[in-house]
Amino acid sequence: MSTPYAFVIHEQPPAVVLDDGQQTREISPLWLRERTQASDQLEAMTRQRLFDSHAIDAALTLESASRVDEQHVALAFSDGHRETYDLRVLADELDDAAAIFPAAEPWDASLDQARVRFDWRRVLKEPAYFRDSLDAYLRYGYLILYGVPTDPERILQVGSHYGYVKETNFGRYFEVYSRPSGNDLAYRSVALGPHTDNPYRNPVPGIQLLHCLVNETSGGLSTLADSLKVLERLRREEPEGYALLKTTPVRFRFVDAGTELVTQRTMIQTDDDGHPTGVHYSPRLDALPLLSDAQTRQFHRARQRLGELLADPTYxxxxxxxxxxxxxxxxxxxxxxxxxxxxxEGQRHLQGCYLDTDGPRERFASLLKHHESIEEVA
Structure with missing residues (x-):
């Protein structure tokens, strides 16, 4: 637990007060009642409630509170519920659930690539090594596996190991090689600037895999850039344009002979607190939003600078x-x-597929839980 929470128990009037080292505040009886730990209130395996917490009386009060020992407090509520709470469990509830996951670490071209390279054969056989690869992915947003067999559809095995394969109009997986009749520029031999895939789709595929089966060419180098690092600089250089990219939806559109997909979303993606988590960026597929002339120019300068930074050798x-x-x-x-x-020069053949975003986090949490269980037994 990263934050030193302390609980102060008041018997008259009954109250549970939280001290996080910076401020104190009384915890609502509703918050406490909802977080019951009683076996008759929670299903044992899933820890899901056996009652409708939304139906608790909004006027609920705490009728008594008394400390049992350093880690436990006995509480009685106006709805008749009585229980001894473990304060350590309440502290875990207060900690951010994301704290079990590695924090994102923005990177640039100086990142040591050894940190993100993993042997697929060991990933399959060694849970701790697999967990290390997930840790790297969650920190840096990507990883490279080597020693992956090049037989057809092997990518689906890898994808299923790290998460859940997402089927799209391209199929469960897709082939990437030069073919003049392909429905995307990825199927040509031309250069492709930095971009995100499928920004026109809702939801956007969370994770992409690209597996090289054959590469007999001297060109076709792969490029990757971390938007989190680039956005730090863009925000400093173009604060007003950055704000427009963060708040103004743009149209993304994909059309081929049998499909048309259109959606609107902001170019900078944020979490619920407004912190950037990525971008939706594809100059081949977006359209300027209708703003005033001054704002349109400002918006355009910001997206132009974003593109320059993403292709900068520094990043x-x-x-x-x-x-x-x-x-x-x-x-x-x-x-x-x-x-x-x-x-x-020769053949260049890749296969690709998409995964839902939550797969690696679920795998990491499961491996962490399994490791903790082993430690407890030991």
Missing amino acids: EARFTLDAGELMLFDNSRVLHGRTSYDPS
Whole structure:
């Protein structure tokens, strides 16, 4: 537990007061009642409530409070419920649930690539090593697996190991090689600037995998850039334009012979507290929003600068993705691209697929829980 919470118990009038080291505040009886730990109130395995907490009387009061020992307090409520609470459990409730996960660490081109490279064969066999790879993904937004067999559809096995494969109009997985009739520029040999995939879709695919089956070309280098690092600089340089990108929805549109997908969303993606978590960025698919002329120019300058920074060698990791290597990356946080290549040099064939965002976090939490169980037994 990262925050030193302390609980002060008042018997008259009954109250539970929280001291977080900076301020004190009384905890509402409603908050306490909802967080019951009683076995007849919670289902044992799922820890889901056996009662409707929304139906608790809004006028609920605390009728008595007395400390049992340093870690326990006996509470009685006006609805007749009586219980001895473990204060350590309440403290865990107060801690941010995300605290069990590694915090995102913005990076630039100087990042040591050894931190994000993992042997797929060991990932399959060693839970602790698998957990290390998940830790790297959650910190940096991507990882590269090597030693991945190049047989068809192996990407689905890798995807299922890290999360849940998401089917789209491209199928469960898609092929990436030069073909003139392809319905996306990814299926040409031209250079692709940094972008996120499918910003026109709702929801946007959370994670992308690209698995190299064959690479006989000298070009076609893969590129990755961390939007979190780039946005730090954009906010300093263009604060007003940054605010527009964060708050003004733009239209993203995809059209081919059989599909048309359109949605509106802001270019900068944020969490509930307004902190950036990534971007929706694809210059081939977006359209300027209708603003005043002055704001339109400001918006455009900000997105122009965003594109420049994403392609700046200071922020861009550039490397060859060889046969048997697979990169897995957060589709909103880490933008990907590639340099052009000459298909006459030889074959370049990748397969790709998408995962839902929550997969790696679920896998990490499960492995952490399993590790803690083993430690407890030991």
